Amino acid sequence: MIKQRLDRIIIRQPDDWHLHLRDGAMMQAVAPLSAARFGRAIIMPNLSPPVVTGAQASAYRDRIMASLPAETNFRPLMTCYLTEDSDADDLAAAYRNDIITAVKLYPAGSTTNSASGIANFDKIRPILERMADIGLPLCVHGEVTDPDVDIFDREAVFIDKVLKPIRKKVPDLKVIMEHITTTDAVDYVRDSRSNLAATITTHHLIINRNHILAGGIKPHYYCLPVAKREKHRIALVQAAISGDKRFFLGTDSAPHTDSNKLQSCGCAGCFTAINTISCLAEVFDVAGKMDKLESFTSLAGPRFYDLAPNKGFVTLTRGDVVVHPDHINTADGPITVFDPGFPLHWRVE
Ligand code: DOR
């Protein structure tokens, strides 16, 4: 049977449910790139120092808006960084006043600027209970940090040792497992009845751990959680293309300058903000599931966050190879753009 091939599709404008915009010169360079492509994005609070209070989130949102063209329609959806000393009243007020959309939980020491994160999960239970009461969602970096746990097992262990107990004790808490990387996480989300969803990044749909480590180390593919075996990547693709509304796009586009990536202890993060939609279209097209792309990029996320989809639409067309720049320049130095390792044919108009 000859399968007819789509060459043009129109979808709702995508959102990015997990994005790092940084601050200062880096933000000036990267924020307009996401704003030109996405309607909204959940903005990560792991600045140094972190965005902990509602007032800090509000000030950060102002700095982001000031870095964008005046006519932008982009809406940064802010988050506060959860610490063991976070003030539940302040978080609740920030949510009520539409300053924040979610709270972010980093286990202490799990990733970039996570030192102020959570070590004792019992300590934050009252805050989580308050969040559940008012419907304030929790975005979770789902990795344990115990040095005895192998880095490739840290997500699966986190689900068993941390997330399951939290969700059992606070079942009404709305949780987004961010940047999932394993079959364990896919199964855990699929088996849940409510209040649980997951974001999947562009790069985790494309690379497995061989891409990082085989034939020479590739620092630009190093991110956290680290990419796992191929069977896990396949499970992520199956979840993304399934149309299941509990899985949606969070790019985790995480810019670091090349000088910070290419050193003896290089930073974690892939910068996908500019070619994400072309990359995803290729992944969905190869799987024969272009009809499910819109759910993943534009519909399932707002549904989980109780927001309307964006009003605008974008047209994707398939044609000659689309070339994206291999790096962008910032006042801090160049940032390398994620290389999917295959040609891209889908152009966003
Ligand atoms: O690869 C990553 N980079 N993973 C994270 O969790 C943090 C991010 C960053 O901020 O650089």
Ligand code: ZN
């Ligand atoms: Zn992130």
